[in-house]
Amino acid sequence: MNPMTAARTPFSSPADRPQLGLRERKKIKTREAIRTATYALIKEQGYDATTIEQIADRAEVSPSTVFRYFPTKEDIVLTDEYDAPMLEELRARPAGEPWMDSVRHVMRMATNALMAEDPEVVRMRAHLGVQVPAVRSRMFESMSETGRLLRAALADRTGLDPDSLEVRVYAMSLVGGLMEANMTWAENGFKDDLGALLDRALDVMEHGLPTRNP
Amino acid sequence: MNPMTAARTPFSSPADRPQLGLRERKKIKTREAIRTATYALIKEQGYDATTIEQIADRAEVSPSTVFRYFPTKEDIVLTDEYDAPMLEELRARPAGEPWMDSVRHVMRMATNALMAEDPEVVRMRAHLGVQVPAVRSRMFESMSETGRLLRAALADRTGLDPDSLEVRVYAMSLVGGLMEANMTWAENGFKDDLGALLDRALDVMEHGLPTRNP
DNA sequence: CTAGATTTTGAGAGTTACTCTCATTTCATG
DNA sequence: CATGAAATGAGAGTAACTCTCAAAATCTAG
Numbered sequence: 001m002n003p004m005t006a007a008r009t010p011f012s013s014p015a016d017r018p019q020l021g022l023r024e025r026k027k028i029k030t031r032e033a034i035r036t037a038t039y040a041l042i043k044e045q046g047y048d049a050t051t052i053e054q055i056a057d058r059a060e061v062s063p064s065t066v067f068r069y070f071p072t073k074e075d076i077v078l079t080d081e082y083d084a085p086m087l088e089e090l091r092a093r094p095a096g097e098p099w100m101d102s103v104r105h106v107m108r109m110a111t112n113a114l115m116a117e118d119p120e121v122v123r124m125r126a127h128l129g130v131q132v133p134a135v136r137s138r139m140f141e142s143m144s145e146t147g148r149l150l151r152a153a154l155a156d157r158t159g160l161d162p163d164s165l166e167v168r169v170y171a172m173s174l175v176g177g178l179m180e181a182n183m184t185w186a187e188n189g190f191k192d193d194l195g196a197l198l199d200r201a202l203d204v205m206e207h208g209l210p211t212r213n214p
Numbered sequence: 215m216n217p218m219t220a221a222r223t224p225f226s227s228p229a230d231r232p233q234l235g236l237r238e239r240k241k242i243k244t245r246e247a248i249r250t251a252t253y254a255l256i257k258e259q260g261y262d263a264t265t266i267e268q269i270a271d272r273a274e275v276s277p278s279t280v281f282r283y284f285p286t287k288e289d290i291v292l293t294d295e296y297d298a299p300m301l302e303e304l305r306a307r308p309a310g311e312p313w314m315d316s317v318r319h320v321m322r323m324a325t326n327a328l329m330a331e332d333p334e335v336v337r338m339r340a341h342l343g344v345q346v347p348a349v350r351s352r353m354f355e356s357m358s359e360t361g362r363l364l365r366a367a368l369a370d371r372t373g374l375d376p377d378s379l380e381v382r383v384y385a386m387s388l389v390g391g392l393m394e395a396n397m398t399w400a401e402n403g404f405k406d407d408l409g410a411l412l413d414r415a416l417d418v419m420e421h422g423l424p425t426r427n428p
Numbered sequence: 429c430t431a432g433a434t435t436t437t438g439a440g441a442g443t444t445a446c447t448c449t450c451a452t453t454t455c456a457t458g
Numbered sequence: 459c460a461t462g463a464a465a466t467g468a469g470a471g472t473a474a475c476t477c478t479c480a481a482a483a484t485c486t487a488g
Binding site for chain 1: 465
Protein backbone atom coordinates (compact mmCIF):
# COMPACT_ATOMS: atom_id res chain seq x y z
CA MET A 1 0.00 0.00 0.00
CA ASN A 2 2.04 2.85 1.17
CA PRO A 3 5.14 2.67 -0.97
CA MET A 4 7.23 4.37 1.66
CA THR A 5 9.73 1.79 2.52
CA ALA A 6 13.13 2.97 3.41
CA ALA A 7 14.65 0.15 5.32
CA ARG A 8 16.44 -1.53 2.52
CA THR A 9 20.07 -1.20 1.81
CA PRO A 10 20.53 1.80 -0.43
CA PHE A 11 22.80 0.51 -3.11
CA SER A 12 20.82 -2.40 -4.48
CA SER A 13 22.02 -5.56 -2.87
CA PRO A 14 21.04 -9.05 -3.93
CA ALA A 15 17.34 -9.06 -3.29
CA ASP A 16 16.95 -12.70 -2.39
CA ARG A 17 18.36 -13.31 1.01
CA PRO A 18 18.53 -17.05 1.31
CA GLN A 19 16.67 -18.56 4.20
CA LEU A 20 16.49 -15.81 6.75
CA GLY A 21 14.86 -17.41 9.76
CA LEU A 22 11.31 -16.48 10.48
CA ARG A 23 12.55 -14.47 13.40
CA GLU A 24 14.82 -12.33 11.27
CA ARG A 25 12.16 -11.78 8.67
CA LYS A 26 9.72 -10.69 11.31
CA LYS A 27 12.20 -8.24 12.70
CA ILE A 28 12.68 -6.65 9.32
CA LYS A 29 8.94 -6.45 8.90
CA THR A 30 8.47 -4.86 12.27
CA ARG A 31 11.16 -2.32 11.55
CA GLU A 32 9.52 -1.40 8.31
CA ALA A 33 6.09 -1.29 9.84
CA ILE A 34 7.26 1.16 12.45
CA ARG A 35 8.88 3.36 9.91
CA THR A 36 5.97 3.27 7.53
CA ALA A 37 3.56 4.10 10.33
CA THR A 38 5.77 6.98 11.38
CA TYR A 39 6.00 8.49 7.93
CA ALA A 40 2.26 8.20 7.45
CA LEU A 41 1.44 9.79 10.77
CA ILE A 42 3.89 12.61 10.29
CA LYS A 43 2.41 13.28 6.91
CA GLU A 44 -1.04 13.45 8.45
CA GLN A 45 -0.31 15.37 11.62
CA GLY A 46 3.20 16.69 11.57
CA TYR A 47 6.20 15.55 13.51
CA ASP A 48 5.57 16.98 16.93
CA ALA A 49 1.96 15.93 17.08
CA THR A 50 2.93 12.37 16.38
CA THR A 51 3.64 10.43 19.56
CA ILE A 52 5.40 7.15 20.01
CA GLU A 53 2.18 5.68 21.30
CA GLN A 54 0.40 6.51 18.07
CA ILE A 55 3.23 5.05 16.08
CA ALA A 56 3.13 1.89 18.14
CA ASP A 57 -0.61 1.60 17.70
CA ARG A 58 -0.51 1.96 13.98
CA ALA A 59 2.42 -0.37 13.58
CA GLU A 60 0.64 -2.81 15.85
CA VAL A 61 3.43 -3.18 18.33
CA SER A 62 3.92 -1.94 21.85
CA PRO A 63 5.72 1.29 22.64
CA SER A 64 8.45 -0.75 24.24
CA THR A 65 9.09 -2.43 20.95
CA VAL A 66 9.35 0.86 19.14
CA PHE A 67 12.12 1.91 21.46
CA ARG A 68 13.76 -1.43 21.08
CA TYR A 69 14.06 -0.86 17.36
CA PHE A 70 14.90 2.83 17.36
CA PRO A 71 16.72 4.62 20.15
CA THR A 72 15.00 7.94 19.50
CA LYS A 73 12.04 9.27 17.63
CA GLU A 74 14.27 11.07 15.19
CA ASP A 75 16.07 7.89 14.36
CA ILE A 76 12.87 6.39 13.06
CA VAL A 77 12.84 9.03 10.39
CA LEU A 78 16.53 9.24 9.61
CA THR A 79 18.62 6.14 10.09
CA ASP A 80 20.96 6.63 7.24
CA GLU A 81 22.77 3.51 6.35
CA TYR A 82 24.22 5.24 3.32
CA ASP A 83 27.53 6.03 4.83
CA ALA A 84 29.12 2.62 4.65
CA PRO A 85 28.29 1.89 1.00
CA MET A 86 29.26 5.41 -0.01
CA LEU A 87 32.62 5.09 1.64
CA GLU A 88 33.14 1.75 -0.01
CA GLU A 89 32.33 3.28 -3.33
CA LEU A 90 34.74 6.08 -2.62
CA ARG A 91 37.53 3.71 -1.83
CA ALA A 92 36.89 1.83 -5.04
CA ARG A 93 37.67 4.87 -7.15
CA PRO A 94 40.94 4.84 -9.07
CA ALA A 95 43.80 6.04 -6.93
CA GLY A 96 44.97 8.57 -9.48
CA GLU A 97 41.65 10.37 -9.71
CA PRO A 98 41.61 13.83 -8.15
CA TRP A 99 39.96 13.70 -4.79
CA MET A 100 37.17 16.08 -5.60
CA ASP A 101 36.25 14.16 -8.69
CA SER A 102 35.91 11.02 -6.65
CA VAL A 103 33.65 12.72 -4.17
CA ARG A 104 31.63 14.20 -6.97
CA HIS A 105 31.21 10.87 -8.61
CA VAL A 106 30.14 9.14 -5.44
CA MET A 107 27.72 11.87 -4.51
CA ARG A 108 26.14 11.68 -7.90
CA MET A 109 25.75 7.93 -7.68
CA ALA A 110 24.31 8.11 -4.23
CA THR A 111 21.73 10.76 -4.99
CA ASN A 112 20.70 9.01 -8.16
CA ALA A 113 20.24 5.75 -6.31
CA LEU A 114 18.29 7.36 -3.52
CA MET A 115 16.05 9.40 -5.75
CA ALA A 116 15.35 6.44 -7.94
CA GLU A 117 14.48 4.28 -5.02
CA ASP A 118 12.23 6.55 -3.06
CA PRO A 119 12.23 10.24 -3.85
CA GLU A 120 9.38 11.00 -1.51
CA VAL A 121 11.27 9.80 1.52
CA VAL A 122 14.35 11.72 0.49
CA ARG A 123 12.29 14.86 0.22
CA MET A 124 10.45 14.26 3.45
CA ARG A 125 13.68 13.83 5.35
CA ALA A 126 15.16 16.99 3.98
CA HIS A 127 11.94 18.81 4.74
CA LEU A 128 11.87 17.58 8.32
CA GLY A 129 15.49 18.54 8.67
CA VAL A 130 14.56 22.09 7.80
CA GLN A 131 11.46 22.27 9.95
CA VAL A 132 12.08 20.19 13.05
CA PRO A 133 15.04 21.18 15.20
CA ALA A 134 15.37 17.76 16.76
CA VAL A 135 15.57 16.12 13.37
CA ARG A 136 18.03 18.69 12.14
CA SER A 137 20.17 18.04 15.17
CA ARG A 138 20.17 14.37 14.45
CA MET A 139 21.17 15.11 10.88
CA PHE A 140 24.06 17.23 12.03
CA GLU A 141 25.10 14.45 14.29
CA SER A 142 25.18 11.90 11.56
CA MET A 143 26.87 14.41 9.32
CA SER A 144 29.61 14.58 11.87
CA GLU A 145 29.87 10.80 11.83
CA THR A 146 30.08 10.82 8.09
CA GLY A 147 32.87 13.30 8.40
CA ARG A 148 34.69 10.95 10.69
CA LEU A 149 34.43 8.11 8.19
CA LEU A 150 35.48 10.38 5.40
CA ARG A 151 38.66 11.19 7.23
CA ALA A 152 39.89 7.65 6.94
CA ALA A 153 39.27 7.46 3.23
CA LEU A 154 40.79 10.87 2.78
CA ALA A 155 43.87 9.96 4.74
CA ASP A 156 44.34 6.84 2.66
CA ARG A 157 44.42 8.88 -0.48
CA THR A 158 46.58 11.71 0.68
CA GLY A 159 48.88 9.90 3.04
CA LEU A 160 48.00 12.38 5.74
CA ASP A 161 47.14 11.50 9.30
CA PRO A 162 43.38 10.94 9.55
CA ASP A 163 43.36 12.55 12.97
CA SER A 164 45.28 15.62 11.96
CA LEU A 165 43.53 18.91 12.23
CA GLU A 166 43.85 19.49 8.52
CA VAL A 167 42.11 16.31 7.48
CA ARG A 168 39.44 16.73 10.10
CA VAL A 169 38.67 20.27 9.08
CA TYR A 170 38.63 19.42 5.44
CA ALA A 171 36.28 16.48 5.89
CA MET A 172 33.95 18.42 8.11
CA SER A 173 33.72 21.44 5.92
CA LEU A 174 32.99 19.13 3.04
CA VAL A 175 30.07 17.36 4.67
CA GLY A 176 28.89 20.63 6.13
CA GLY A 177 28.74 22.16 2.71
CA LEU A 178 26.92 19.19 1.28
CA MET A 179 24.39 19.27 4.05
CA GLU A 180 23.78 22.93 3.46
CA ALA A 181 23.12 22.16 -0.18
CA ASN A 182 20.59 19.61 0.89
CA MET A 183 18.89 22.11 3.18
CA THR A 184 18.86 24.69 0.44
CA TRP A 185 17.17 22.20 -1.81
CA ALA A 186 14.42 21.61 0.75
CA GLU A 187 14.01 25.27 1.58
CA ASN A 188 13.48 26.11 -2.05
CA GLY A 189 10.70 23.60 -2.33
CA PHE A 190 12.71 20.89 -4.09
CA LYS A 191 12.37 22.75 -7.31
CA ASP A 192 16.01 22.23 -8.32
CA ASP A 193 17.75 19.06 -9.21
CA LEU A 194 19.49 17.79 -6.13
CA GLY A 195 22.39 16.35 -8.05
CA ALA A 196 23.05 19.68 -9.72
CA LEU A 197 22.97 21.48 -6.40
CA LEU A 198 25.47 19.10 -4.88
CA ASP A 199 27.67 19.59 -7.89
CA ARG A 200 27.60 23.32 -7.45
CA ALA A 201 28.32 22.91 -3.78
CA LEU A 202 31.40 20.90 -4.59
CA ASP A 203 32.46 23.58 -7.04
CA VAL A 204 32.34 26.14 -4.29
CA MET A 205 34.42 24.00 -2.02
CA GLU A 206 36.90 23.31 -4.73
CA HIS A 207 37.29 26.76 -6.22
CA GLY A 208 35.87 29.12 -3.67
CA LEU A 209 33.16 31.63 -4.36
CA PRO A 210 32.59 32.52 -8.02
CA THR A 211 33.69 36.14 -7.95
CA ARG A 212 36.34 35.65 -5.36
CA ASN A 213 39.90 36.52 -6.20
CA PRO A 214 42.58 34.03 -5.28
CA MET B 215 15.01 37.69 53.12
CA ASN B 216 16.17 40.38 50.88
CA PRO B 217 19.68 41.31 51.88
CA MET B 218 19.84 43.80 49.08
CA THR B 219 19.07 47.20 50.27
CA ALA B 220 19.43 50.46 48.54
CA ALA B 221 17.46 50.37 45.41
CA ARG B 222 18.75 53.85 44.96
CA THR B 223 22.09 55.18 43.97
CA PRO B 224 23.22 52.67 41.42
CA PHE B 225 25.99 55.11 40.64
CA SER B 226 28.32 53.44 43.04
CA SER B 227 29.15 50.71 40.55
CA PRO B 228 32.57 51.01 38.95
CA ALA B 229 31.69 50.83 35.32
CA ASP B 230 28.88 53.31 35.25
CA ARG B 231 25.88 51.44 34.01
CA PRO B 232 23.24 53.89 32.99
CA GLN B 233 20.72 53.19 35.70
CA LEU B 234 19.32 49.75 35.07
CA GLY B 235 16.17 49.34 37.14
CA LEU B 236 16.28 47.01 40.07
CA ARG B 237 14.20 44.56 38.06
CA GLU B 238 16.68 44.38 35.25
CA ARG B 239 19.61 44.02 37.56
CA LYS B 240 17.93 41.18 39.40
CA LYS B 241 17.23 39.40 36.18
CA ILE B 242 20.85 39.56 35.21
CA LYS B 243 21.81 38.24 38.61
CA THR B 244 19.36 35.38 38.38
CA ARG B 245 20.61 34.46 34.98
CA GLU B 246 24.13 34.38 36.20
CA ALA B 247 23.24 32.47 39.33
CA ILE B 248 21.59 29.76 37.25
CA ARG B 249 24.52 29.47 34.98
CA THR B 250 27.07 29.45 37.76
CA ALA B 251 25.13 26.78 39.59
CA THR B 252 24.93 24.71 36.45
CA TYR B 253 28.62 24.87 35.75
CA ALA B 254 29.44 23.95 39.31
CA LEU B 255 27.07 21.01 39.38
CA ILE B 256 28.25 19.69 36.06
CA LYS B 257 31.80 19.89 37.25
CA GLU B 258 30.87 17.92 40.33
CA GLN B 259 28.57 15.32 38.84
CA GLY B 260 28.67 15.48 35.10
CA TYR B 261 26.07 16.77 32.71
CA ASP B 262 23.53 13.99 32.65
CA ALA B 263 23.49 13.50 36.39
CA THR B 264 22.68 17.16 36.87
CA THR B 265 18.95 17.83 36.91
CA ILE B 266 17.09 21.06 36.51
CA GLU B 267 15.80 20.64 40.03
CA GLN B 268 19.30 20.56 41.43
CA ILE B 269 20.23 23.58 39.40
CA ALA B 270 17.18 25.43 40.65
CA ASP B 271 17.95 24.51 44.23
CA ARG B 272 21.50 25.69 44.09
CA ALA B 273 20.63 28.88 42.27
CA GLU B 274 17.85 29.45 44.80
CA VAL B 275 15.08 29.78 42.32
CA SER B 276 12.24 27.52 41.30
CA PRO B 277 12.49 25.11 38.39
CA SER B 278 9.88 27.20 36.63
CA THR B 279 12.21 30.12 36.74
CA VAL B 280 15.06 28.14 35.30
CA PHE B 281 12.94 27.32 32.27
CA ARG B 282 11.83 30.86 32.03
CA TYR B 283 15.42 31.98 31.63
CA PHE B 284 16.66 29.16 29.45
CA PRO B 285 14.54 27.19 27.02
CA THR B 286 16.59 24.03 27.37
CA LYS B 287 19.19 22.57 29.65
CA GLU B 288 21.83 22.81 26.94
CA ASP B 289 21.17 26.48 26.53
CA ILE B 290 22.23 27.10 30.08
CA VAL B 291 25.67 25.88 29.17
CA LEU B 292 26.02 27.40 25.74
CA THR B 293 24.30 30.70 25.21
CA ASP B 294 26.73 32.02 22.73
CA GLU B 295 26.06 35.59 22.08
CA TYR B 296 29.32 36.14 20.39
CA ASP B 297 27.77 36.07 17.00
CA ALA B 298 26.47 39.60 16.88
CA PRO B 299 29.65 41.35 18.00
CA MET B 300 31.73 39.13 15.77
CA LEU B 301 29.66 39.97 12.78
CA GLU B 302 29.86 43.63 13.61
CA GLU B 303 33.60 43.34 13.82
CA LEU B 304 33.65 41.57 10.52
CA ARG B 305 31.67 44.29 8.85
CA ALA B 306 34.01 46.89 10.23
CA ARG B 307 36.99 45.42 8.40
CA PRO B 308 38.30 47.43 5.44
CA ALA B 309 36.38 46.60 2.30
CA GLY B 310 39.49 45.89 0.31
CA GLU B 311 40.82 43.27 2.68
CA PRO B 312 40.67 39.72 1.34
CA TRP B 313 37.75 37.92 2.81
CA MET B 314 39.73 35.19 4.48
CA ASP B 315 42.02 37.70 6.14
CA SER B 316 39.01 39.42 7.65
CA VAL B 317 37.66 36.17 9.00
CA ARG B 318 41.05 35.29 10.34
CA HIS B 319 41.38 38.58 12.08
CA VAL B 320 37.97 38.41 13.65
CA MET B 321 38.44 34.83 14.79
CA ARG B 322 41.68 35.74 16.41
CA MET B 323 40.16 38.66 18.21
CA ALA B 324 37.21 36.64 19.39
CA THR B 325 39.24 33.75 20.75
CA ASN B 326 41.63 36.08 22.46
CA ALA B 327 38.79 37.93 24.11
CA LEU B 328 37.07 34.75 25.21
CA MET B 329 40.17 33.08 26.53
CA ALA B 330 41.16 36.19 28.38
CA GLU B 331 37.78 36.52 29.96
CA ASP B 332 37.10 32.99 31.09
CA PRO B 333 39.25 30.22 29.69
CA GLU B 334 37.77 27.58 31.93
CA VAL B 335 34.29 28.12 30.60
CA VAL B 336 35.54 28.05 27.03
CA ARG B 337 37.23 24.75 27.70
CA MET B 338 34.28 23.30 29.53
CA ARG B 339 31.96 24.12 26.68
CA ALA B 340 34.20 22.52 24.14
CA HIS B 341 34.58 19.53 26.35
CA LEU B 342 30.86 19.13 26.81
CA GLY B 343 30.41 19.50 23.09
CA VAL B 344 32.64 16.53 22.59
CA GLN B 345 31.16 14.40 25.31
CA VAL B 346 27.46 15.16 25.47
CA PRO B 347 25.45 14.57 22.31
CA ALA B 348 22.71 16.96 23.30
CA VAL B 349 25.18 19.75 23.83
CA ARG B 350 26.96 18.98 20.61
CA SER B 351 23.64 19.11 18.81
CA ARG B 352 22.94 22.48 20.25
CA MET B 353 26.36 23.64 19.15
CA PHE B 354 25.70 22.47 15.62
CA GLU B 355 22.45 24.30 15.70
CA SER B 356 24.01 27.56 16.71
CA MET B 357 26.78 26.96 14.23
CA SER B 358 24.13 26.84 11.57
CA GLU B 359 22.74 30.12 12.83
CA THR B 360 26.17 31.67 12.73
CA GLY B 361 26.42 30.47 9.18
CA ARG B 362 23.21 32.24 8.38
CA LEU B 363 24.50 35.50 9.79
CA LEU B 364 27.75 35.08 8.00
CA ARG B 365 25.95 34.84 4.71
CA ALA B 366 24.74 38.38 4.98
CA ALA B 367 28.17 39.77 5.70
CA LEU B 368 29.63 37.65 2.98
CA ALA B 369 27.07 38.77 0.47
CA ASP B 370 27.78 42.38 1.30
CA ARG B 371 31.40 41.93 0.49
CA THR B 372 31.07 39.89 -2.64
CA GLY B 373 27.94 41.33 -4.09
CA LEU B 374 26.48 37.86 -4.31
CA ASP B 375 22.99 36.89 -3.25
CA PRO B 376 23.07 35.87 0.42
CA ASP B 377 20.51 33.17 -0.27
CA SER B 378 22.32 31.69 -3.21
CA LEU B 379 23.53 28.17 -2.90
CA GLU B 380 27.11 29.25 -3.33
CA VAL B 381 27.12 31.70 -0.47
CA ARG B 382 25.23 29.33 1.76
CA VAL B 383 27.59 26.47 1.12
CA TYR B 384 30.63 28.61 1.56
CA ALA B 385 29.45 30.03 4.87
CA MET B 386 28.42 26.67 6.20
CA SER B 387 31.58 24.90 5.28
CA LEU B 388 33.48 27.70 6.92
CA VAL B 389 31.72 27.48 10.27
CA GLY B 390 31.74 23.71 10.03
CA GLY B 391 35.49 23.70 9.67
CA LEU B 392 35.93 26.10 12.53
CA MET B 393 33.74 24.01 14.76
CA GLU B 394 35.72 20.94 13.90
CA ALA B 395 38.87 22.77 14.89
CA ASN B 396 37.27 23.55 18.20
CA MET B 397 36.33 19.93 18.73
CA THR B 398 39.80 18.81 17.82
CA TRP B 399 41.18 21.17 20.40
CA ALA B 400 38.98 19.65 23.09
CA GLU B 401 39.61 16.07 22.02
CA ASN B 402 43.32 16.60 22.27
CA GLY B 403 43.03 17.81 25.81
CA PHE B 404 43.38 21.53 25.07
CA LYS B 405 47.08 21.10 24.73
CA ASP B 406 47.32 23.25 21.61
CA ASP B 407 46.76 26.93 21.26
CA LEU B 408 43.21 27.43 20.09
CA GLY B 409 44.07 30.48 18.03
CA ALA B 410 46.74 28.56 16.18
CA LEU B 411 44.36 25.72 15.45
CA LEU B 412 41.76 28.05 14.05
CA ASP B 413 44.41 29.63 11.91
CA ARG B 414 45.39 26.29 10.49
CA ALA B 415 41.75 25.46 9.90
CA LEU B 416 41.36 28.61 7.89
CA ASP B 417 44.45 27.71 5.92
CA VAL B 418 42.88 24.42 4.95
CA MET B 419 39.72 26.10 3.83
CA GLU B 420 41.64 28.68 1.90
CA HIS B 421 44.21 26.49 0.21
CA GLY B 422 42.94 22.97 0.53
CA LEU B 423 44.85 20.13 2.04
CA PRO B 424 48.61 20.61 2.28
CA THR B 425 49.69 17.91 -0.13
CA ARG B 426 46.78 18.26 -2.42
CA ASN B 427 47.45 19.04 -6.07
CA PRO B 428 45.32 21.67 -7.73
C1' DC C 429 4.33 57.35 50.91
C1' DT C 430 0.70 54.96 49.28
C1' DA C 431 -2.38 52.53 45.85
C1' DG C 432 -2.90 50.36 41.88
C1' DA C 433 -0.93 48.46 37.60
C1' DT C 434 2.62 45.45 35.75
C1' DT C 435 6.08 42.15 35.81
C1' DT C 436 8.23 38.23 37.80
C1' DT C 437 8.01 34.22 40.43
C1' DG C 438 6.54 29.74 42.52
C1' DA C 439 3.61 25.87 42.94
C1' DG C 440 1.53 22.24 40.83
C1' DA C 441 -0.47 19.44 37.46
C1' DG C 442 0.20 17.47 32.85
C1' DT C 443 2.66 15.66 28.63
C1' DT C 444 6.06 12.91 26.40
C1' DA C 445 10.28 10.75 25.26
C1' DC C 446 12.87 7.40 27.02
C1' DT C 447 14.68 3.57 30.63
C1' DC C 448 14.39 -0.69 33.31
C1' DT C 449 12.46 -4.80 34.94
C1' DC C 450 10.00 -8.94 34.69
C1' DA C 451 6.67 -12.15 33.16
C1' DT C 452 4.79 -14.11 28.86
C1' DT C 453 4.86 -15.34 24.27
C1' DT C 454 7.20 -16.88 20.05
C1' DC C 455 10.60 -19.08 17.48
C1' DA C 456 14.71 -22.39 17.00
C1' DT C 457 16.64 -26.88 17.69
C1' DG C 458 17.81 -31.51 19.12
C1' DC D 459 7.76 -32.48 21.49
C1' DA D 460 10.64 -30.44 24.90
C1' DT D 461 13.82 -27.21 26.21
C1' DG D 462 16.43 -23.02 25.69
C1' DA D 463 16.87 -18.47 23.62
C1' DA D 464 15.06 -14.44 21.89
C1' DA D 465 11.45 -11.11 21.23
C1' DT D 466 7.55 -8.86 23.09
C1' DG D 467 4.35 -6.43 26.22
C1' DA D 468 2.98 -4.41 30.44
C1' DG D 469 3.97 -1.31 33.86
C1' DA D 470 6.39 1.60 36.83
C1' DG D 471 9.76 5.33 36.92
C1' DT D 472 12.54 9.53 35.49
C1' DA D 473 13.39 14.01 33.77
C1' DA D 474 12.82 17.67 30.56
C1' DC D 475 9.79 20.55 29.30
C1' DT D 476 4.78 23.21 29.05
C1' DC D 477 0.73 25.65 30.94
C1' DT D 478 -1.98 27.85 34.25
C1' DC D 479 -2.93 30.57 38.07
C1' DA D 480 -2.24 32.92 42.25
C1' DA D 481 1.19 35.32 45.23
C1' DA D 482 5.04 38.38 45.55
C1' DA D 483 8.14 41.96 43.99
C1' DT D 484 8.83 46.09 41.41
C1' DC D 485 7.46 50.14 39.01
C1' DT D 486 4.60 54.42 38.47
C1' DA D 487 1.22 58.07 39.65
C1' DG D 488 -0.84 60.88 42.56
